[in-house]
Amino acid sequence: MTLALKLPAVGGQRKGGEGTGGGSGPSPAVRGDLVEYRLVGKPVAEGTYTPAVSRLAFAAAHVVADPLGDNAPGAPAAIDWEHTLQFRRHLWSLGLSVAEAMDTAQRGMGLDWPATQELIRRSAAEAPDGRIAVGVGTDQLPAGEHTLDAVIAAYEEQLAVAEQAGAQPILMASRALCAAANSPDDYRKVYDRLLAQSSRPVILHWLGAMFDPALDGYWGSDSLDTAADVVVGLIADHTAKVDGIKVSLLDAAKEVALRNRLPEQVRLYTGDDFNYPELIRGDGLRHSDALLGIFAAIAPAAAAALKALDDGDLGRYEQVFAPTVPLARQIFSAPTYYYKTGIALLAWLNGHQPGFGMVGGLQTGRSLPHLAETFRLADQAGVLTRPDLAVDRFRRLLAVHGVDA
Template sequence: MIELPEYDGTLTAYQPRTAPRPLTPSGAPIRSRAVFSTAHVVADPLAANSPLLLGWEPFSPPALDWDATLAFRRHLWSHGFALAEALDTQNRALGLDWATSAELIRRSAAEAKAVGGRIGGGVWTDQLDPMRPHTVEEIVAAYEEQIEAVEDAGAELIIMASPALPAVAQGPDDYARVYQRLLGQAREKVILHWVLPESDPRLTGYWGYTEWDKALEAFLAVVDDNVDKIDGVKVWPLGRDQEIELRRRVPAGVHVYNGDITDFPELIAGDEQGHSDALASVFDPLAPIVAEGFRALDEGDTARFRAELESTLPLAQQLFEGNALTMRFFKTGFVFLAWLSGHQDHFRMVWGEQSARSVPHLSKVYRLADQLGLFPDPELAERRMRVVLATAGLD
């Protein structure tokens, strides 16, 4: 029995599981959907990883535990997921600079080749100085530098929306020209990744409009004009009805990648007019159970697929608890669960985010994960949870 703190300061007795749920990876890719998971990075716990201003002088660059970081990627590939590398789950621009991101993509792509895994790498413009405006040509050049690095590493391109563009683009035609240049030089099909201003206010006015309907039309015009170069699109955060509209309007053969934390079982299962695929950060901690669901879907068992994925919703929503600002610290729960699960030996993060969530929050994450049978070794998870409680004064 373990006593876990609640948000109101009380303690609740909880009896942890004594045996793990059998969740053996198949090693084969998921067939029924295109499914990407992001993957957190594992910090070097003894390095001088400085909180908040990593990558800025005079602070040192982030230091990673490369062995543990790559081992976690092998864990995801073993469950059949493709990997979306160097996005926000990997602390991109939130502790991880472009130089380290490029090295991460290079190492992960080499590992993917060795194990036969699929990998895409995030292309952005985060090597630009965020404290001054840049011309469209400078932004394109920054994109091109990263495109070359990602393609040379052997990864697919995931082109992310640049916060530098809205400051200088004069309208939808400027966006269309930028993306036509980028897509025109891509060696293979790419994923377009558009984050809405609800999540990143710097992207207000992306595609030339502040209104959703007009921005969507401009975005779809770029997709239509370059359809032979586009594997799929990811728009986040997107409501259920908006995503259904999007997937019914993209050209045939273009994937719509879901990444939400509320409706993903329904949207990925789909309806008589189609389904969503997935490029999701939340699959990082949920991988073994989510993979069980996709195996069921591979066999045509949609009911079991939905049951497995719906069982993870309380934990998914707990991990992303909070408002637009605080939910950015979802990675704290990811790393916490990886530590409890034995995927890494410590609970430290490159941006100091191990302290970004409260002990009651982490306690609920632990309880929900244990109830799901997510821990390969429940005894280890309980022992490490007790360390967290003791550190907080609950001996």
């Protein structure tokens, strides 16, 4: 059976034609009409996988909103726990580890601290041994100015929650710290204190301003090279307490340069949702491991590609990953911090949650044409695992927007 529906036309499309397959930048220009789109992708077989042995791979998972909860902007998060945890079981079944309570789970964009604590505890209680790491930040602090001591205390409170849950901590980049710090020395004061008291090696976290504008100038400098010097010095002084650092700068060259400066035993976890295939593959000398939001959206493909890498089949690795890159660039296009909307959309289209809703009402963060292009590229990437369901659900989404498809 041929699956087809009408979708908003985008720049470069002709009536009756297929999608452009682009998505490397902002959402394509809307043409103001509809074109028929026929699904062409072959879904990547899901299966069950064991964890990869050549790379560590974390998928940063989203949360599923309770459809009957008051998930309005600014309201406390009401979470559908059954489907939220079910999605994590799905990721674990594919051999992926879970990065919990990260920005993908809408930290600072709808997920409040009480809900975050519950999320950490519930997920950690179900996680296979050693296959969960959780975000530790300062987002319980109210808006406004804070001292460095207050920032440290907030981090310590969240670090205690992570350690009590038995999960590996990820020391998230902090808006409060970025606002309070006046120099790299202020960052060192905070991180020196936290690393000294952590009971196990942590993952550091460097999130670029495209993901969160409030983090512009993190590590005390607007220069990425100068900021990298601060990071390298911090890690050199605490090598035994640092498992690795997640870097989300969307700049492959900067990531490789930093990776080459790290001690051999310290991992670089790529958070580059634009260039992950080449960074995970590596250059023959060093490679990046993975801690990626896009892995939640392309989980079957990620599992299959990592299996191919384990098997030494680089041709298969490239074949699986290559068509996911246009999709990733679409989902993470500017404004990048709304990428969570695309992650939730694909979870809904693939049947992992009953509705397309998000805490904080963030499902409105992307336009219908943007979501339509995400649908096209997900098909072409082979990550619409249940195409008939995806077509039916996207047709219903179009109808809600007043589009007869």
